[in-house]
Amino acid sequence: MAGATKSFVERPRSLRVLREEIAGGKTRAADLAAAYYDRIEAVNPHLNVYLSLTKERALEQAARVDILAAKGDPLPPLAGIPVGIKDVLVVRGAAATAGSKILEGYCPPYDATVVTKLDAAGAVLLGKINCDEFAMGSSNENSAYGPVRNPVDTERVPGGSSGGAAAAVAANLAVATLGSDTGGSIRQPASFCGVVGVLPTYGRVSRYGLIAFASSLDRVGPFAANVRDAATMLTVIAGHDAKDATSSPMPVPDYAAESDQGVDRLRIGVPGEYFGEGLDPEVRAAVESGMAALERAGCTVKPVKLPHTKFAVPAYYLVATAEASANLARFDGVRYGYRSKSPENLSSMYRHSRDEGFGAEVKRRILLGTYALSAGYYDAYYLKAQKVRRLLAEEFLRAFAEVDAIVTPTAPTPAFKLGEKTGDPLAMYLADIYTVTASLAGICGVTVPCGKTSTGLPVGMQVLASHFHEGTAFRVARAVEAAG
C-alpha cells in the first residue's frame, strides 16, 4: 500500500540531562512518566512496541523520586528515568509472555535481578516490550502478539529479537530499555532502528529472571539513544549475583566515565571476513566512514584475520537450538501458563499444550536442537559445533592480542521489509552472520549508528572488545558517534 509508510522517530533527551533536571526540581519524575505514557498511548498502536504497561508501579516510583528530589536528598543514578523492559525478563506481578501464547496468564511472583537493580537505581519501569517468541528471530515477526514496526519506516522490521526494545528508544517511548542478546538480538535491532545497543561480556550481567533460550549464550544488555547513556545503564545492571552461578565477580567500573577517555592511539582491527559477499554496498560505505572517523580521532586501523567466521552461523544454530530444546522442555502446561483444553491423559496434555502454545519458529528450533542432540547425531552436530566454537573463541583472543577493538558492520543489510524473509528460515538466520561470532566467543560489543543509506535507513557499526573490556568498546563507539 503506497503512502502507508510513516516515521515515528523522536530522539529521547539524554539521561544525564533529565536526571539533572529532576534533581534540580525543573522536571518532576511524575510528569515525565505521565508524558511518556501519553506518547505511548498515541504511538504504540502504530508500532506495537509495548505489550503491557506497569503504570501503578511506575507512578509510585516516580513519586518516591520526586519526594527525594524535593528534600534535596542525593538521587540514585537513574532517578526518574523512564525505561522499558523486553518481555523475556520478569517483573513481579506483570504479565510475562516472552512473545509466546504458552505463557498466557503467567504473572511472575518475582523481579529479575536486573529489574531489582533498575528499581534500586530509581528508574521508572514503564512496561513490558514486545519481542520474537522466546527471543527466537531476527525481525520481531515471530511474536505471538504481532510484529513490531520500525519507527524509521513502518513497512520495515525493527530487527529482532529485541525489536521492540530498539524501536522504543528510536521512537522515544522510553529513554532506555533492556533487551537480551543470544546471537545478535540486541545488536542487530539497534542497527536497524538507529540506536545504541550493548552486548555485555558473558557473565557481566545476571540472567536471574531472564526466560532462558540458550544458557551458554544468553545475555542481558541495554539500549539507549547515545553511547554514554548506554554505558550508564550497563554500570547499573552489571555485577555478580549469587542467583546466577555464571555471573562474574569482576568489579564493575564506571563505564560512562570510561567512555569519556577518548581513543587516541587505540588499535582497531578490521576483519576482511566481515566485508565479503552479501554485504550491502551502502552498509559497507557507512561502516567505512566510521572507520575513517576513528583514524581521524587518532586510532590505528589495521587488518586482522578471523578465518573461521564463515562457520559461525552453522555452529551457532546447532548450539543455540540444542540448548533451547532443553530449556523449553519446562513449558508443559503443569505449573504456569497455557494448558490445552482437550487432554486425554498426561502425555497428550504435554504434547497438545506445547503444540498449541508454541509458534512455528520455536517448534522448528526445538526439533532441530532435539535432532542435533539425539543418538547417532550428537557427535556430528552438537559436539562438532562446540569444537568449532572453541576455534572461533580462540581466534578472537589471538586477534585481541594485537588490537584493542575490532569493528565490523552489525548486519549485512539495513532493515528489510515485513514479510520479506518469513518464508525462508535460512535467509532469516543469515541476518545474524556478523553477530553470532561474538555470542559464541563470549566477548562484548557495542552497536553504534555510523550513517544512513540513501533512503534514510540507519546503519550500525559493531565495535567488539575482549572479555570484560566494555570500557574500550564504549570509547570507540563514542568516537564513531561524535563523528556522525
Added chain:
Amino acid sequence: MTARVTVEDVGRVAELANLELTPDESAQMLKDLNAILDYVAELKDLDTSGVSALAQVSDLSGAEAGSVLRPDVLLPCLDRATVMHQAPETDGAFFKVPKVIER
C-alpha cells in the same frame, strides 16, 4: 555424510520433544530441517581433530571470566501460595494433571 531427514525422523524427534505436529506442520518441518542441515553440513569440511569442545566460555583460558558458587546454605524461597496461584489446575498444595495411567 549429508543427512536426509525423513518424515519418520521428524515424527521421532517430535515425540522426543513432546510436540504433536499436524501433517501440514510435519511436511513443512521436513523441508526446513533438511534445508538447515544441508547448510550446517559445511562444518564437516573443517578439521577439528585435537580440538576440545567448548560448552561454556568460562572454560576458555584467557577469558578472565571466573564464576563463583554460592555457599550451600538454606535461603527463603518463594511463598507456596503465590506460586500455586499461577498453576492451570491446583488443589492449593499440589499441581493437578490429567490421569497418568489408564486402568
